[in-house]
Amino acid sequence: MNLDAVYSKLLVKTDAKMALIVLDGVGDIATKENGEMTPLEAARTPNLDSLVAMGCAQGRMIPVAPGITPGSGPGHLGLFGYDPLEYEVGRGVIEALGLGMDLKAGDVCARANFCTVDKNGIITDRRAGRIATKLCEELCSLLSSKIKKIGDVEVIIMAGKEHRFVVVFRGPGLEGPLTDSDPNREGLPIETVKPTNPNSAKQKKMAKVVAEFYKKALPLLANKSPANAFLMRGIAHQPEIPQFSDRYGMRAAAIAVYPMYKGLAQLVGMKKIEGPQTISEQFERYIAEYDNFDYFFIHFKYTDKYGEDGNFEAKKKAIEEFDAALPIFMKKMPDVVAITGDHSTPAPIKGHSWHPQPVLLYSKYSGSDKLQRFTETGANQGSLGIFESKYLIRLMMANARMFNKFGA
Amino acid sequence: MNLDAVYSKLLVKTDAKMALIVLDGVGDIATKENGEMTPLEAARTPNLDSLVAMGCAQGRMIPVAPGITPGSGPGHLGLFGYDPLEYEVGRGVIEALGLGMDLKAGDVCARANFCTVDKNGIITDRRAGRIATKLCEELCSLLSSKIKKIGDVEVIIMAGKEHRFVVVFRGPGLEGPLTDSDPNREGLPIETVKPTNPNSAKQKKMAKVVAEFYKKALPLLANKSPANAFLMRGIAHQPEIPQFSDRYGMRAAAIAVYPMYKGLAQLVGMKKIEGPQTISEQFERYIAEYDNFDYFFIHFKYTDKYGEDGNFEAKKKAIEEFDAALPIFMKKMPDVVAITGDHSTPAPIKGHSWHPQPVLLYSKYSGSDKLQRFTETGANQGSLGIFESKYLIRLMMANARMFNKFGA
Numbered sequence: 001m002n003l004d005a006v007y008s009k010l011l012v013k014t015d016a017k018m019a020l021i022v023l024d025g026v027g028d029i030a031t032k033e034n035g036e037m038t039p040l041e042a043a044r045t046p047n048l049d050s051l052v053a054m055g056c057a058q059g060r061m062i063p064v065a066p067g068i069t070p071g072s073g074p075g076h077l078g079l080f081g082y083d084p085l086e087y088e089v090g091r092g093v094i095e096a097l098g099l100g101m102d103l104k105a106g107d108v109c110a111r112a113n114f115c116t117v118d119k120n121g122i123i124t125d126r127r128a129g130r131i132a133t134k135l136c137e138e139l140c141s142l143l144s145s146k147i148k149k150i151g152d153v154e155v156i157i158m159a160g161k162e163h164r165f166v167v168v169f170r171g172p173g174l175e176g177p178l179t180d181s182d183p184n185r186e187g188l189p190i191e192t193v194k195p196t197n198p199n200s201a202k203q204k205k206m207a208k209v210v211a212e213f214y215k216k217a218l219p220l221l222a223n224k225s226p227a228n229a230f231l232m233r234g235i236a237h238q239p240e241i242p243q244f245s246d247r248y249g250m251r252a253a254a255i256a257v258y259p260m261y262k263g264l265a266q267l268v269g270m271k272k273i274e275g276p277q278t279i280s281e282q283f284e285r286y287i288a289e290y291d292n293f294d295y296f297f298i299h300f301k302y303t304d305k306y307g308e309d310g311n312f313e314a315k316k317k318a319i320e321e322f323d324a325a326l327p328i329f330m331k332k333m334p335d336v337v338a339i340t341g342d343h344s345t346p347a348p349i350k351g352h353s354w355h356p357q358p359v360l361l362y363s364k365y366s367g368s369d370k371l372q373r374f375t376e377t378g379a380n381q382g383s384l385g386i387f388e389s390k391y392l393i394r395l396m397m398a399n400a401r402m403f404n405k406f407g408a
Numbered sequence: 409m410n411l412d413a414v415y416s417k418l419l420v421k422t423d424a425k426m427a428l429i430v431l432d433g434v435g436d437i438a439t440k441e442n443g444e445m446t447p448l449e450a451a452r453t454p455n456l457d458s459l460v461a462m463g464c465a466q467g468r469m470i471p472v473a474p475g476i477t478p479g480s481g482p483g484h485l486g487l488f489g490y491d492p493l494e495y496e497v498g499r500g501v502i503e504a505l506g507l508g509m510d511l512k513a514g515d516v517c518a519r520a521n522f523c524t525v526d527k528n529g530i531i532t533d534r535r536a537g538r539i540a541t542k543l544c545e546e547l548c549s550l551l552s553s554k555i556k557k558i559g560d561v562e563v564i565i566m567a568g569k570e571h572r573f574v575v576v577f578r579g580p581g582l583e584g585p586l587t588d589s590d591p592n593r594e595g596l597p598i599e600t601v602k603p604t605n606p607n608s609a610k611q612k613k614m615a616k617v618v619a620e621f622y623k624k625a626l627p628l629l630a631n632k633s634p635a636n637a638f639l640m641r642g643i644a645h646q647p648e649i650p651q652f653s654d655r656y657g658m659r660a661a662a663i664a665v666y667p668m669y670k671g672l673a674q675l676v677g678m679k680k681i682e683g684p685q686t687i688s689e690q691f692e693r694y695i696a697e698y699d700n701f702d703y704f705f706i707h708f709k710y711t712d713k714y715g716e717d718g719n720f721e722a723k724k725k726a727i728e729e730f731d732a733a734l735p736i737f738m739k740k741m742p743d744v745v746a747i748t749g750d751h752s753t754p755a756p757i758k759g760h761s762w763h764p765q766p767v768l769l770y771s772k773y774s775g776s777d778k779l780q781r782f783t784e785t786g787a788n789q790g791s792l793g794i795f796e797s798k799y800l801i802r803l804m805m806a807n808a809r810m811f812n813k814f815g816a
Contacts, residue, residue, distance in 0.1 A: 003473055006493065010476065055440055365757060367437025368444050370785060383468065383784065385794030391474035398475035398762040405760060406472055407479035407492065408502040
C-alpha cells in the first residue's frame, strides 16, 4: 500500500498550528581547524537553548538518500513532505523561481544565456564575455517587446545576472523536456532543440515553438556585440505536484526573503507572504498572520550563504542573529515547531553537502530528549534518530494529533 | 528481490531458543510534569538492570511508519515480522479475537451493535441506550439459538460489552469487505450491505447471507425494547497470513493473558498456551514449555492499560511488578531475548502513540552497548539505532545464527 495514501486515509482536521523554521544549510561538520566545533556548537544561542529546555525531541535528517547532496529544490521539497526522488523540480523552473517569476501549471521554462557567434553561426564564446547584468536586461527588454506570443503560446522573458536569462513558454499543450540548443562547447553551431520523447505531440509542439522563437529572436540580436545570439538549456515543464492543502489539509504560508524559496513554497501551493526583509520582520509577520494559516514555513538564508563562502565565523554569527530574533517568534508558540535546515552547507566544504542536518521538534507531545542545546552532536543522541526529511511533516502532523490510529 | 524471500533463502535450522517479551505500550515520553522521566526511567528495575549488565544491544523501533500510531493488530504483526502495511487485520477480526473466538481461514467477521428503530424502521438510537452487557448476552443467546446456519454458512454470534457483539460467518466461498449496514447516524433506516467489489462472486454470496441473517434475526428482536434491531460494520474476512513455522522455521508459543493477543499470535500460527493469569505464572509456564517450542511470545498488558489511563505511577508500578517476576524467566535464559513494546502508550497522551518504542536485545552475540539500564533515553544511544519493528525478528534470528552468509 502506498504510504502517502495511508497518511491521507488517517488524516483528521484539527485546529493545530505549526511552524517549520528553516535555517538554510545550517548543518555543518566539526573539524580540527574549527576547534572540533560546528557553527551551531560554537554559537551563543540562549533563546534556542531556552526552547530546547521546554522539552524537545532531536534527530538528524537525510535530505534525499545517503551520500546525496541536494540542491535547494529537492532540499525543500523533502521538508514539505514530497519525496525529492519522486517529485523533481526542473532546473529552468528553479531559475525562474529564483528570479521571482510566478509560474503556472504547464509552463515550460528554459535557462538561457547570451553567447557570441561568428558570421557562419559558429559559437565563439558561450557566455558572450559575461556581459554586464545591465546589458542583459536591455537585451531581454528588446526581445520581450518584440516577441510576446508565438501562435497561442505566451513568451515571458526575464533577465538574470550577467549573461543569464530565463524564458517561460505558457500555453496549451506544451511539455518538456527537450534537448538543449547549447552544444556545450565553442566551435560548433547552435543546435536545433528536439523532443526527448519523439512520440510526444506536446514535445513536438514545444520544439516548434522554440524553433520559431529562435527565428524571431536571432535577427533582433544580429547586429549586437558581443551578445549576438543565445543558448537554451533544461527546457522542461514543472510536473504537477499535489497541492499542500489537498495533501495535508492545512492552509500554508511561506515567509521567506529570497524569491527562490518563496517560489518553491508556491509550487506546492503555499501562499507567498511578501514584505519582510529580515528574520525579525519575518517573525513579526508570523505573529500578524497567526490566525490566517495553519502551517508556516519561515526561511532564513544566511547560514547557507556563509557556509557557501566557507566563512565559519559569519555562519556562527548568522545563527546568533537568528537566535536574537527568536523571542519574537516565541511570543506566540504554535502547537508544533520544527527547526532544521534543508541540508548541510559545511563551511569547510564551501557548498551544500550530504551530511544529515540536525532537526529539533517541539510540541506538547514531542517528549524531551533532555539535551541542553540544539547541535549536531546532541541531535545524534535524540529520540528521532536519523530519518529522511520527507517524514518530518508527518512527525509534525502526528505531534499536532492529525492522524487517526492505524488499525485496531 | 523481495527481502522476505532473501531471508527465507538464507534460513538455516538451529536448536536456538528465543523469547520476545512484549511490555504492551511500554514506550513513553519525558515531560516536565513527570520530572522529565518516563515510567521506565522512574521505575526501580534491579532485575532488568542485571539483564542489561549481561551485555545487551538497545535501540528504538518504528511500529509502522514515522508518525503513525498503530492499533494492537499492526503493532504485534510488526513484532512478529509481518509488515503491517502489507498484512492488515480487519476490525471485525480484531473484535472477534478480543472476545476469544477461534477464527479459521476464510471466516468473515462483523462488528455489530444493538440499536433502536421506530415502527417505520428508522434508527432512533444507534446504541440502543447502551444496554447492559447482561441484556446483550441474553439477546445474543436468543439469536444464536435460533440462527445456526444460513444455507451452507455457519453463523457464530458472541456478545461483547454493552450493546456490542460480533458475528462470524463461516463457510465456503465467502469474502469481504462489504459495505456497512450502519448509516452512521440516527434518522435513517438500516442499510442493505453490498459488495465493495461488484465483480466478486464471493462478496455477492456474502451480501446475500447477511441479508438473510437480517431477515431471520430482526423478527426475533421486533418486540424487544430498547434493543429491537442491530447494525453491522467492518464486515471482512481475514486475508491469509503466511504461517510462522513456514516463514521462520520455528515452533512458536504465545503465553498471553488477554484473548486479543493470544488471537493475534494464533493468526500467524503460534500455539496459544492457556492458563497463566499473571506475569509470574506466564514465566513459570515458559520454563515448563521450554523444550516444546523454539520461539516464545510473552505478553504483559498492564503497561499499556495504565498508559491508556494516563496513570504514570501505575505504569511505573506495572514495570516494577514485571521486573519482580523477571528472575523466574531468567532461570532459563534462551539464546536470544528481546524485550520491547508493540508501540508506545505515553501516560501524558492517554493512548497509543507514534513514538518509537525502546527495544533491548540480548544474546551471546548481541554485543554490549555499555548502558546501565533499559530506558528510552538510553536506547536512543544503542547500537540498534531506530528501525522498523518488522525487522526485530530478523535481528533475533541473526543472533540465533539462523541466517547463512549472503553472497560470497
